Amino acid sequence: MIELSGIPVYKSIEIAPVFLYREADIVIERSKINEEEIQGELKRFEDIHSKALQELAQLKDQAVEKRQLEEVEIFDAHLMMADDPMMTGKIKNRIQQEFYSLEQSVEETKKEIMDLFLNMQNDYFRARSADVEDVANRFLRIALGIESNRIDIIQEDVILAARDLKPSEASQINQFIKGILLEEGSQTSHVAIMAKAKGIPTIVGITGLLGQLEEGEQVILDSIGNHIYLSPDETILSEYQTRQIQLIAKRKKMEAVRNEEAITKDGRVIKLYGNIGNAEEAELVTSSGGKGIGLFRTEFLYMNSRHFPTEEEQFNEYKKTAQQGLEDVIIRTLDIGGDKNLPYYEFQHEENPFLGFRALRFTLANKELFRVQLRAILRASAFGKVSIMFPMVSSLDEVLQAKELLEECKKELDEKQINYDKAIRTGIMIEIPSAAIIADILAQEVDFFSIGTNDLCQYTLAVDRMNKEVAYLYQPLHPAILRLIRQTADAAHAAGKEIGICGEMAGEATNVIALIGLGVDELSMSPAVIPEIKTLIRQINYEDTKEIAKKIVACRTAEEITLILKEEESKYDY
Ligand code: PEP
Ligand code: MG
DSSP: OEEEOOEEOSOOEEEEEEEEEOOOOOOOOOOBOOGGGHHHHHHHHHHHHHHHHHHHHHHHHHHHHTTOHHHHHHHHHHHHHHTOHHHHHHHHHHHHHHOBOHHHHHHHHHHHHHHHHHTOSSHHHHHTHHHHHHHHHHHHHHHHTOOOOOSTTOOSOEEEEESOOOHHHHTTOOTTEEEEEESSOOTTSHHHHHHHHTTOOEEEOOTTHHHHOOTTOEEEEETTTTEEEESOOHHHHHHHHHHHHHHHHHHHHHHTTTTSOOBOTTSOBOEEEEEESSTTHHHHHHHTTOOEEEEEETHHHHHTSSSOOOHHHHHHHHHHHHTTOOSOEEEEOOOOBTTBOOTTOOOOOOSOGGGSSOHHHHHHHSHHHHHHHHHHHHHHGGGSOOEEEEOSOOSHHHHHHHHHHHHHHHHHHHHTTOOOOTTOEEEEEEOSHHHHHTHHHHTTTOSEEEEOHHHHHHHHHTOOTTOGGGGGGOOTTOHHHHHHHHHHHHHHHHTTOEEEEOSGGGGOHHHHHHHHHTTOOEEEEOGGGHHHHHHHHTTOOHHHHHHHHHHHHTOSSHHHHHHHHHHHHTTOOO
16 A cells, blocks of 8 residues: 655545556657558558547547537547548558658658648647647557547546646546546646536645556545545555545535525625636536636636637627526636647747736737627626626736726627626736735726735745645745735725635635635635535634734744634634
8 A cells, every 4th residue: 555645625535446647658669661561551541540530430429419519629620630631641652652651651741731730820720730630649549559548538437647637638527537636736726726616636746646556546535634545455445435424424414504695603794606617617606505606717718719719609608607697707807828828829938927928918918809708798797797807917007908998898889789787897806916015006996806816825925836846835824915915805995895815715714714804705716615615604703703813914924824723713613
């Protein structure tokens, strides 16, 4: 039995066999053939070609069944490409005329066609080179007998282990994935956020994970206690089986508060909202007992598309969310850049992408794209309560520019007599220290703030949120962070505006006691943790949390603060 640990994300216990996700290396050993081998090699290609078409058709059918339209589009394009005489003809020619082995012919053809696409001016066509690579690699994997390792084909309960998962890979996570173990990553990486949203117990940043795991072996994932047991012995296994049963019973008890209000014992109502990445996830929020959406991360619509989503595509998604009858749906405008890229858009190389051309900086520089999104959000506001939120604000000027553009879009809709909520609220994320410091100035221009503690910690503490080497310095309870939150909350309230928190910090029970005491009106988190936080809120006294808040902002270190809050937390049963 081997025991490991890492950085726990969504806390729970799971026991299942491990599925090792690893992009297999494609190694071509034989590049040339003899003349007499040509016919055999051509026949081999014919077989591989038809197997690839079969695989793709099957994947497409599965996507159709699950109504994953983007995936259907991808597999359609791949089917066409795999059967395109430009590709197949070139491969056969190389075998016949240059005596290349089938694998080498595919490899050379892949490079040639990819280069062709990469040299095109149009971003859309340049991005097609990735499809060429995918299709050619499918031929190669079949030829070399390498199993293609897709995540969404998993049909049995497993714990998924990988080095890291790209957002596009993470979006393939299905209901059979009971837990996730990653060698890389951090608590606020996007895969961690996605796993949390779906309530999948996850541990990231596990040093040496892949070197020690064996495909299919039994694993206990305990993200509550931060333990991973590979091939556990009988004693540990039966202990965990019991704990898992107890946990399920506790969760059931929490469900009882689903329809209750998130109200403290002395009567302060906290807006308990959920973070989502698409319209479907809004249902997770309501079924978990959340009353609204505090953060709709719209970048996922852009990342999961094959092109910039059109106004209609976006409108439909926002409208569907607005129609759920929630108290509020706060739609954040495109927060792209940093670690979030688009398959159809080429970002310039940046030395420091997190300090670079991202979020509001990107949309203000691409006004036409911005207008498309603003119009879509405005139009959706005619179908339910919707608010707009701008990410990554660092100065007043950016807010004024964004608001001006929004006004122009409203005028456009007025002229066309298209309906929208004339009183739509506009807010900003406070996630850059400069914005927190000038919160009093910004509060004059907006209706609400939402603090993005994931980035606020990254920028205030100068700690890359993705870097596990410095993860120990990533402390949301650092006195500097608490002071910035207090200052921002005070500035918002002085101007009669609301203050929320939508970073991961809001979903941790220990922090919630502090945040409520600091005056936060709204907490938005992964839907899966809403029941736990609601159960806690219903046991605490607002007046007591104010006293605790006073005490902790006077502390000198995160350790001192954590100690006070942990002691406080231990008084409650949730
Ligand atoms: C944040 O920075 O806290 C936040 C909520 O935004 P994201 O995690 O999407 O950067
Ligand atoms: Mg952010």
